[in-house]
Amino acid sequence: MLKGYKYRIYPNKDQKIQIARTFGCCRFVYNQTLAYRKETYGKEKKSVSKTDCNHYCNRELKKEYEWLKEVDKFALTNAIYNMDCAYQKFFKEHAGYPKFKSKHDKHKSYTTNFTNGNIAADFEEGKIKLPKLKQVKAKFHRKFEGQIKSATVSQVPSGKYYVSILVETEHEELRHTDKNTGLDLGVKDLCITSDGTRYWNPKTIRKYEKKLAKLQRQLSHKEKRSRNYYKQKKKIAICHEKIRNIRKDYLHKVSHEIISENQVIVSEGLQIKNMVKNHHLAKSIMDVSWYELTRQLGYKAEWNGRQYIKIDAFYASSQICSSCGYQNTDIKDLSVREWICPKCRAKHDRDLNAAKNILAEGLRQTA
Ligand SMILES: [Zn+2]
Structure with a gap:
């Protein structure tokens, strides 16, 4: 069973800069791949898959905009997949056409995936290891056990930072x-x-x-x-x-x-x-x-x-x-x-x- 655990984190100055940069890059690739999809469809009447969008990001965007390489690569892929979700929703549920993300969007977050121990919680030290950020100070009000799947870093309008850890865990049922x-x-x-x-x-x-x-x-x-x-x-x-x-x-x-x-x-x-x-x-x-x-x-x-x-x-x-x-x-x-x-x-x-x-x-x- 997948369970989410949300903790407040206290990034230092450099970490804050890196987080802001990641938010910005995610927004950028979201918008760029959405535009790419729209354009390709308009010109060639060809539909573009999320994998195509990801390739486009890796081959074209990262070449043209070198600074995209400075942030976590999973975060970018997940931003593209988010865009794809909005796109699929538009087709299947006749929801509105996906909007471009604005700089002034209040909802700031990015998600990164677990691989080779890149995300780890140190409950004793009150620190969490995150890709490209190293150890970030965190307040753990409760522990978790199990395999980490992903981590979502977010910032709320008041300026505070949080991380949500998605964990595959075995749930122990309460006694009858x-x-x-x-x-x-x-x-x-x-x-x-x-x-x-x-x-x-x-x-x-x-x-x-x-x-x-x-x-x-x-x-x-x-x-x-x-x-x-x-x-x-x-x-x-x-x-x-x-x-x-x-x-x-x-x-x-x-x-x-x-x-x-x-x-x-x-x-x-x-x-x-x-x-x-x-x-x-x-x-x-x-x-x-x-x-x-x-x-x-x-x-x-x-x-x-x-x-x-x-x-x-x-x-x-x-x-x-x-x-x-x-x-x-x-x-x-x-x-x-x-x-x-x-x-x-x-x-x-x-x-x-x-x-x-x-x-x-x-x-x-x-x-
Ligand atoms: Zn009575």
């Missing part, structure tokens, strides 16, 4: 368990499980959201395209990134815990959640978290032989008494947090009751 759980996704909390575990949204996110709002207000007072304007933009990008990282780390912890402890996991599909009218700013932020959490649960369940069920039909999970099945329409009002079943007198917490119903419905659907 007899426990099942239902999840009620919430706005105030991230979710509550049918056995009563509540996962809160990390408080730190609120802090950074407030900061983000402030930074955005300040931006509106800056003169557009001035130096301070761009400075402010960068601060905003860093803040966004911070929120994204905190959220992702937290969601990984939550999804890992839920998957480890349960064999069958049931949640509502997100369409249902979208029907909930909520005008809070928090809503859009929750959408991202819900989407990411359900995505992680999906693939982690698959990795570990678990079953993840999404209930997609409309289902009145909050209104039904999880003890006796009585439907209490008074609960439609979202402000009712706790209620007592008029029929069986069971006392319910709104979200916990919903989570229990979601589990029951999921198990019913699969039975």
